[in-house]
Every structure is written in C-alpha cells, then in structure tokens.
Amino acid sequence: MTATTSPQGQSVDLSTLSTPQLSQVKKQLDDELTHLTTSYQNLRAAQNKFRDCLSNIQRTFPNGPQKLHVTNDTESKAQNLLIPLTPSLYVPATLSSVRSVLVDVGTGFFLEKSPEDATTFYNEKVDDLEKNLKDLEKAVQSKGRSVSMVEDVIRQKVLSGQGGEGSTQAAAA
Secondary structure (H helix, E strand, O other): OOEEEOOOOOEEEHHHOOHHHHHHHHHHHHHHHHHHHHHHHHHHHHHHHHHHHHHHHHHHOOOOHHHOOOOHHHHHOOEEEEEEEEOOEEEEEEEOOOOOEEEEEEOOEEEEEOHHHHHHHHHHHHHHHHHHHHHHHHHHHHHHHHHHHHHHHHHHHHHHOHHHHHHHHHHHO
C-alpha cells in the first residue's frame, strides 16, 4: 500500500482513493511543486545578484577592501568605472568616494557601508541563501517523489480497471 502525506501532515493510503480523488491530489501536489520550483529559481536568482555585488566590489577594490588605505589624496582621485544597468548594458560612472558604498538591503532601501562591511554583508546573504536553497531543494525532491507515487497508483488503478469505476462515479456526481 502506498501512502503519502497530506498538507495537514496526515498520512493517506493512496490505494483507498478513487481515480478522481487521486487526480485531485496529483493536481494539488503539482501546484505545490510548481510553487516550490519557482521559489527555488527566485532564491537562486537573488543569490546570483548578491554574488554580482560581491564581484563588483572586488573589481572596484582589486587589492581587497580591507587593504585600501584611504587618504585625502586617494579620496580626491576620482575612480572611473562602468555600472551595470542590465546584464548587457553598462554606463560610465565616477566613484565619488572610496570610503563607502551603497548596499541594497531590500525593498528599495540602501545603506551606506564601508567596502569591508559590504563584502561581509553580501557574503552572509549568499551563505544564508545557500542554506535556504538546500532546504528548498529537499522539499522539491520530496514533493516530486510524492507526485511520482500518486502517478504510479493512478496508473495501476487504470490498468487494473478500477479507474473506470471512479470515473463513472465522478461523472454521476
């Protein structure tokens, strides 16, 4: 007997369900799997954006932000660089200060941080997202296994001729 866990955390014996009920369970699991997969892709995209921010800091401060010794003379020298507007469009810009950078902390808020603090912030974000991605990946795999189990039971019922009875009952209802 094949069992799966319901959304409420209860175990359900799939062989006791009719084909229409199994189809409904499969649809619900497919919807959940789609949502989890989309969330996984969104988290991966966010992680890549944070990695891009780290690489931008590394390009701007090639010797590392912690080795930057800022003097008034260094501060007065404008640094020319290219700022990415999209993955393929860059605009020339001048870094007005090497003492701080603006860090996007989410929902349209930016904080001024030192390059060292910005690097630490982005590294922590990348690490946190990696942990979340691993957890989400396990959930996606588990949900995928549940979908496969439901599909197997539906296939068995259809091949054994039980699928017709459930379909007739569903049509009468």
